Amino acid sequence: MTTTTPLAGKTATKPPVTEPPAPFLERFRVPGAFLLGALLLLGIAPLVLSDFRLSLLAKYLCYAIVAVGVSLAWGRGGLLVLGQGVFFGLGGYAMAMHLKLADAAVTGQTLPDFMQLYGTGDALPWWWKPFADPVFALAATVLLPMAVAALLGFFVFRRRVKGAYFAILSQALAAAFAIWLVGQQANTGGTNGLTDIQGFFGYALDDPVNQRMVYVVVAAVLLVLMAAARQLFVSRYGELLVAVRDSEERVRFLGYDPANVKLVAYVVAAGMAGLAGALFVPAVGIISPALIGVVPSIGFVIGAAVGGRASLLGAVLGAIAVAWTQSTLSDAYPAAWTYLQGLLFVVAVGFLPGGLASLVTVLRRKRRTHNPATEGAA
């Protein structure tokens, strides 16, 4: 990658620069927006929102972290990742297993509460034991999903499985993982999942101050990952990823291995989903197979689709907006909200295939095509 690739100059797929503003403004547009986002999330939100609303926002931001990865893998890499629930779940369970063991240790027990109820009642399963170590558990929340994604991706991409087949495979994996978790009630809590988590690395989660701390951590992680993803987008790797999405064969003929390019995006997206799952556990207090199966896995992608998958900010805002709409609509219309939500999806995807992020471009194009007509009439 040391030589200049002919691709870098030739790709016509770079997101269209909408309007050439003053160079000075353009230079500070991205860091400026980033700073504004940071101010909103870390400065203003904790001030104006109640404890409860802030903890809801923490939950939405966890979904947004998944969306950052989806934007990379799907938006830029064209990989329809319909099984992010698996990685979200791996991260979530890794974290929850550690927290359950820590809770048990506080009360002097060796087994988490649910194992005393449903388990064989004797000893901790061997694969639970390493999660008692906080460093191992924290590392596992990210590395475990990445390892699974690497293994799966290695075989899948090398065999040139793509498009719908890749999506179906991801879904099957999500379904299988959720069913396995349910079946292992003695070791995983079954359908209940891991609930009733009391502490987060020594801090009691029922204290609102600590809940706010969790929110700050989630928001900071989201901002850091967005910055990192943006860096990836504009890097030479980002260009290559888009090239693979748009014309895999051509990239292959140029001497790159598209499988490796896709693998990196897939693995990074999995790591982000894992981290999101790990943060979801202290923020919401539960991880269960209901967050992992086919439906939630599709849900992770819907947010990015509504917001605009190719735009990082679009995907993140889309994920937050979809989750927020769901909470608000279901509060206001407990019996009818599912219909309203479905309608919103249809309208959003039907009229704005590029997502909400393309709204500005679409409106501008409308005006441009509209203007000559009005001029002609005048």
Next chain:
Amino acid sequence: MSGLSISRRGLLTGLSVLGTSAALGACGAKTGSDTSSASGAKADTSGDTVKVGLLNSLSGTMAISEVTVHNALLLAVKEINAAGGVLGKKLKPVSQDGASDWPTFAEKAQTLITEDRVVATFGCWTSASRKAVKPVFERNKSLLFYPVQYEGLEQSPYIFYVGATTNQQIVPALDYLKKQGLTRLYLVGSDYVFPRTANKEIRAYAKANGMEVVGEDYAPLGSTEFSTIVNKVKDAGADAVFNTLNGDSNVAFFKEYKSAGLGAKSLPVLSVSIAEEEVKSIGTQYLEGQLTAWNYYQTTPGAANAAFVKAYQAAYGKDKPTSDPMEAAYTSVHLWAAMVEKAGSFDVDDVKAAADGITFDAPEGKVTVDGATQHVHKTARIGKVGADGLITEVWNSGAPIKPDPYLKGYDWAAGLS
């Protein structure tokens, strides 16, 4: 480009420092310490009306069952309001949709407590949803009334369990089978907490009572593929099937059961999750003559039940059946109202203190609250599905059974909890 990325990196470092310092600067209570001051939300009892929360799945797989419970809760609220309310205040029901999704249940429970500031919440169906909201009610010191039979082995200080626990449903059902001489059991259930825990208890009972479990199979929730399981049941030489399947799976199971030539005469099935509403959706022709175990049937005699069925059908439709969970939900609102009246206050601690010994002439008969376990004394009833789709009682326990959620009174259950 490079200048930009450097400035971004600087920004990043600054931010992470900011985030870390904010996180470290604001340290709250440690685990294990007392955080009783933490609960900021207080129920709002200042106005002429008080809000009560109704938390049921109005969408998703569980909606078919939970909507009927929601209706029964609304009926009870309406009746109490018509009689003048509680402590002179009218009740305003606030519905929230749990959407058959456990984390959503937790979120909506929190909404009811902190945003709507309800004085009590009624609802939940699956054990998984109850387990998800339990920490929310405990953390906020708010009350939940749970209306469905469950697997026992739980006792939260902030939950009242108005449905049957194991010794009021499953144990009497096993007693009944034993008395009938049906001692070789085949266990079929959906793959989740209630069936797995119930079957563990059944195995312990069987071992101590000279009964034999000849097979145990689970199908994933919502599964409709039962030919393998039914064939295994057919060849196992069982006297009866103990069925803890839930929801749609029952439809497929009983159809397969009939087409394999099995029926109530040749190999009876005792079900613990099939009530009147489910009989209708499965089809009476598949279920006629089969057994169920509950504490209430639409046909249960008594003036209280006649009035309940009449009021329910007047409100929701002439052909709508009433079932055990609906009856327990209806009863739970009346029990709570009686507790508040006795306490003379909506305060959670006062209500809990007043709970012991509260009685209500429920449609299932007289029920009494047991203050120590926060469960309810209930009469166990074994029923048989009739040709009309209604269930008629063939046996009952004679008197209400004292709730024993941890099965402490049964020697065979010693190793269970």
